Amino acid sequence: MKSLPFTVIGGYLGAGKTTLLNHLLTNTSGLRVAMLVNDFGSVNIDVDLIRNHEGDTINLANGCMCCSIADNFAMAISRLRDRADDLDHIVIEASGVADPAKIAQYGQMYQLPLDGILVVADAEQVRTQAQNKYVGDTVLRQFAQADLIVLNKTDLASAEDMASLRTWLTEIAPGTPVIESVQSQVPLAVLLGAHEGHAAVNPLSDHLPYHNHSQPQEDHPHGFESWTLERSHPLNRQVLAHFAKALGEDIYRAKGFVCLQDDPDRRYVYQQVGARWSLEPDAAWGDDPRRTRLVIIGRREATNADSLDALLRD
């Protein structure tokens, strides 16, 4: 069966998950994303985008679909697996009090590769939520399970609060990259991993209306930047493992194709989100040039091409 990676999006009530899902669904630039949501009513899809309703599924004109988990996750996943050829990626919304890691485990039971766990937080409310006697431990657990944290609604927090919030997050989720956003506006290339032939494999591309690495936007808490690394000679696995561990929390994503010394005829797909990374064998290179090409996306000015280049040296 075709490999269909999935991303879990978690976070407590009011963090901005729904806004993020909506943003994702309408800005996929050709990537066919199936979204599994708890409640249709909460995802307010622009009617102009809807092609049709099919029971528990809304099909969009851009090739994406939105499916209600209703009461049966197994059934919903099974239906998507049957339509794998029409899809590139699955995004699963975790409910506000769910452990996203459990949902990730569940998806993996169905033999789907996990692309990553994103947890959205409300910058204004999160610390109060973390102290709530009923859900505080759940909120903290969600952050501990995240590969990437999207700290949202930063426009509602003062500069002072933001500073202490950043420190607090490094304590409760050490080493996990934190992206700051307003209205859950995070580029698709950061949210999802690599897909051959689609924009998400490319550097931050110009289809993104909100951020463009070549045009710094002053009104945004922080910008994104992408770098590209290329190697024409095959890489040693250990070098790549070292590279993955050395990227640090200012790098959100790294992805691309790799040519390995010990298996030079086969193309490998490299995917990294936060500290989670994988290297999976793909098709043979065939007539394509055998070269490693990685795209690295992180906080603007977090690093530079030379420093990254040095990390990938034998």
Next chain:
Amino acid sequence: MGPVTSIADIITVLKAHVEKFKLKPGEWILGYGYDVTNLSDGRQCSRDDLDPHFPDNPVMLIHVSNHGAVLNSKGFAKVGIDVTTETPPGGMILRKAGSNEPDGLIMETAFLPIFAKMPQPSEEELLDTLDAAQQIYASVGVTTCQEGATHAKDVAFLKKGAEQGRFYLDIVSLPLVLEVPALVKEYFPDFTGGPKQIPDTAKESFGTYKNRLKFAGIKFALDGSPQGKTAFWSQPLLTPGPGGEENWRGQPLFPPELVIKAVKEVYDKGIQIFCHCNGDAAIDMMIDAARAAGMQADQDRRTVIIHSQFMRPEQLDSYAELGFSPSFFTVHAFFWGDVHVENLGKERAYFLSPMASAIKKGLHCSNHNDFSVTPMDPMRMTWSAVTRRSREGDIIGPDERIDVWQALKALTIEAAWQIREEDQKGTIAPGKLADLVILDGNPLTVETDKILDIKTVETFKEGKTVYRKAA
């Protein structure tokens, strides 16, 4: 599958099913409620039991948990599981001794993806199961059955069953709060309120029987199950969580902000609330929500807290103040009492379903059975409330034992009170319905352990026989 007690029974029932529906070769034979603990054979049903009788049809006996099934050889061929199939992570494929050949039972991830693709029974087929389903209740003397968490599609199904006159017992349904938006859309198409609001007239849909079907109130559920460690407690368990978590105390199913809003909306619209809470933290959430809504005992709202299994003693006072009425689940003492002691320690586990303490506080307490999680067996419920004895023989909270008379009241008059039918049901008195059962022993006088052996001779619904034991 109804009341089967052996593998031979299963085969008899399935054969009757093939006969009744005139199944052609290749068509699925589906059974529901398979449970090895109900079989006198003392082992799992295997494909070898089924194959000789059903060589041409795939058979799937779905486990009582809905998380597994027993298949015959045709069934395995149809779903593509054979000797070469690896057991997926998180799943189980029972193999024949000394080989890799599937034996029959598959569970969890080995089963769920297959189940998701199974042809669903048609509405007609499901309607035809209503008689057998009612017989499970009638055969043990139960004449009012509660459907404890009804989805929107099942509301429509039950209504259809009622319209067709298929109910001869009284069916009390509690639509799930999550389904309320769908129900409002379907039954109140002109309603212009928000998605989390209920029309003022909605309460008229509740409280009266129509063709033996009554909607009593709206069902909330705030946590999971204690044996699955998905209940929500204020203090951690002594053992790791379901995923190996340390300091695990479970989780609520919904954020408290949502619970407060939803409870208030249902309360404001005058609809009775039935709320599933197993752990004390889930109970705290419900207490908070009821206080925020302005609930008080003298309003006689009869808010029923289903399960109320792991309360803290002082929560009984809040129940009294708010007018909560617990529906306990005392057979847990037998089925999982030892597990609860291991997970929670004696002090907390022994306060499981604290029936004696609740009665002392003057609360109306019923005793329920979460069929099909536990068998439909009122005599076991009675025995369990009286003895609180576990499988291992431990007494799970000696102080919470009650006498047989109180145990019988919890199954009759108190249960009727909770659904506002105490004027019609629950005691034998002039003017009340003749919903009666004849037992072959007197639970009030037999030796306590003999209560378990008492059998139903005949059951009457409004004077008409709905079950009679075969001579």
